[in-house]
Amino acid sequence: MILALAGGVGGARLAQGLVQVLGADELTIVVNVGDDFEHLGLHVSPDLDTVMYTLGGVHNPETGWGRAGETWAFLDALGAIGGDTWFRLGDRDLAVHVERTRRLRSGDQLSGVTADLCRAFGIRHAVIPATDDRLRTFVDTDEGELAFQDYFVRRRCEPVVRGFRFDGASTARVAAPLAALHGSAARIEGIVLCPSNPWLSVAPMLAVPALAALLDAPDIPVVAVSPIVGGAAVKGPAGKIMRELGLAVDVTGVVAHYGARVNGWVIDERDRSHAGTIATTGHGVCVTDTMMTSPARSAALALEAIALLRTLGRR
């Protein structure tokens, strides 16, 4: 079994590649829930939904979030009666939030609800939230501490970042289906860190002690696909955050961030000049085209990551 840790768009795209080349019994996708929040009384899980919609083939490839062919009658009507519209909830998307919220209120766990929703979207592989416990990302900025969605959506990542806090993480347990796997670590062949934002998407997951312990287990190789290509983030605010944290905005900055936690790196052709440096820090390196512009490209990248993982596993 390979674990893939995924955040939003980049994570969803690599997950889409992994499900094409690994069977349902060979892959478990663990998804960030630090972005989750209560909005309009609904429990919204943006990263889980991005992964679910992408794997279910109902995602909107233009926006990277939300559903294809989405309509906005609900949000328009909500705005007309003075409701909050800064977070864009489409009519179809809303069905998932309403159903998820109803089930959580009735006492079901997020992992169980996610499994049923994924089944409804025709997804065969396990998609598991990083935790069923409450975990919320807060961003420390020059405007003070902001809840994740306030920073990310409402303020469009404009405030200058100073740090992060993952509220609830230190006592969060991994969800039951993942704990079962964890109980027999021998069954985990390796871990793939998808090219999601290391600070906003991956760090909240690694703040869960049991997930950090898995990454640090000496017998489980970890391969990361760099979300930084050619000195910039493929998508999202990772580059801006790196600058604000005083880090070099290139692949070596991300490599330094993860340090010994990652054993092998998949980096883009454009960063080939950094391959030697990364290798000298003891990492395995694979240089390839990491731009997942199609499901076929995602599958090819997934194969490269798995190949590197298996090379490391034999060392």
Add this chain to the structure above:
Amino acid sequence: MILALAGGVGGARLAQGLVQVLGADELTIVVNVGDDFEHLGLHVSPDLDTVMYTLGGVHNPETGWGRAGETWAFLDALGAIGGDTWFRLGDRDLAVHVERTRRLRSGDQLSGVTADLCRAFGIRHAVIPATDDRLRTFVDTDEGELAFQDYFVRRRCEPVVRGFRFDGASTARVAAPLAALHGSAARIEGIVLCPSNPWLSVAPMLAVPALAALLDAPDIPVVAVSPIVGGAAVKGPAGKIMRELGLAVDVTGVVAHYGARVNGWVIDERDRSHAGTIATTGHGVCVTDTMMTSPARSAALALEAIALLRTLGRR
């Protein structure tokens, strides 16, 4: 100040007439909440919404419920993931349920939320729920007791009715804005019972002790517009229910049901033959065209009802 007690469609149509002929300081519309229920985790107030949408001019005149130009993307998507779709929630309609639920959860009263929603829909007249307390209609049938919406929507009024229970009514207080009026009964000139279902829509309101006391106050005349015309209900299951309760399905059956609580009746031309009988029971009677097929017809009927009310007030 005239109070109008309204349920769903018939009530909304007469309310639409009353607002055309009475100023905002001359009319308060009290609306049934016995149909309210929690659905998908949302607080749905069908009669309040029918009145609000009608007065706001955004109602669907074909269905009698919901909004004009409604779309169903949410409900279709909910059905696709296995959610409940027996109660039809349109995309625009949903905005009201989500916003109302959010505010109720934050501690606001239904009457306050209703006032703000009505303002957003451009309604100048006061629309007040019969109570801010929990009041739920249950229908005793040959299949056992059913929650109102289970009887009305899910089972399409098919079970045979034996009786009703208005859970919470005996301890329910009138909402604060109505209690303020009630505190100075001299300010209430009269009450109009709109042509809503006497058992399903009006009875839950009259089960609230303070509302029953207002109707029974000797100095406040009460005029009812018959929902039964030509031996049948204009809309809905009133006729079927009357048969099942062993009552004559004509206007005299409704007159007998309300008895001395109603002082004057507005009945349809088609029931002119009953006018004498009704008058002999001590009631004032006005015979007119009660079919509210247009806002103008609603206004004309409202004028007739007010004229009868003022005649009774001078007796």
